[in-house]
Amino acid sequence: MELIHSSGKTCLSVLQKEEKDELYKSSEILIFSAGELVVKSGTPVHNLYFIKSGIVELSLNRDSKKQALNLLFEGDFIGINCVYSTSSYRFSAKALTECEIEIINRDIFSDLLQRNKDFAMAFIQYISWVNEDFINWHMKLKEKNSAGALAFIICEFQKSLNQKTFEIPLTRQDIARIIGFSKESVLKNLASFRKEKIIESEGKSIRIIDSDRLNNIAKHG
Structure with a gap:
């Protein structure tokens, strides 16, 4: 190949x-x-x-x-x-x-x-x-709702770092700026992902618990 x-x-x-x-x-x-x-x-x-x-x-x-x-x-x-x-x-x-x-x-x-x-x-x-x-990066972000855009960014870090536990070296405000949504929507979606047992997060640290569901949100959200 x-x-x-x-x-x-x-x-x-x-x-x-x-x-x-x-x-x-x-x-x-x-x-x-x-x-x-x-x-x-x-x-x-x-x-x-x-x-x-x-x-x-x-x-x-x-x-x-x-x-x-x-x-x-x-x-x-x-x-x-x-x-x-x-x-x-x-x-x-x-x-x-x-x-x-x-x-x-x-x-x-x-x-x-x-x-x-x-x-x-x-x-x-x-x-x-x-x-x-x-x-593709910009088209995908523009097509997504706030949950899908956040999931997409988390998945991008996971794919590039090849780890399920990592730090996103961005403030919540920076994440919001990058994905084109408000800081409040980032906080709300992170809380939702935690509640649904999709991720665990503390500060800038992220641990992906359910990769399939996170990728599904990133793809279809």
């Missing part, structure tokens, strides 16, 4: 050892604290930003309001679909948790794309997946 390159990590795995050595020799690893900007809107596109660990929120300031664009996790590139389409990043990327970010030289990355056709094809597939995921 053909490998689906749905993350930057699997895309980079196509490189040969000597190619990886060449790429990483010129890279730099930086640590960002929770709440710190990793990429500021307007930053020139000179490098690629790869998330080695942590969670990042992409957002756009529109009409003096912060609009969430997506959440990115370990193994993702930040704004990869902008790297070859614009001269500067049109969004901001904020660390939601402590993040380890690898800064990769774009010129060397581009040279490897030209030299390694398998890597180039993997990159094309990854870019396509990123764009499709971005569209």
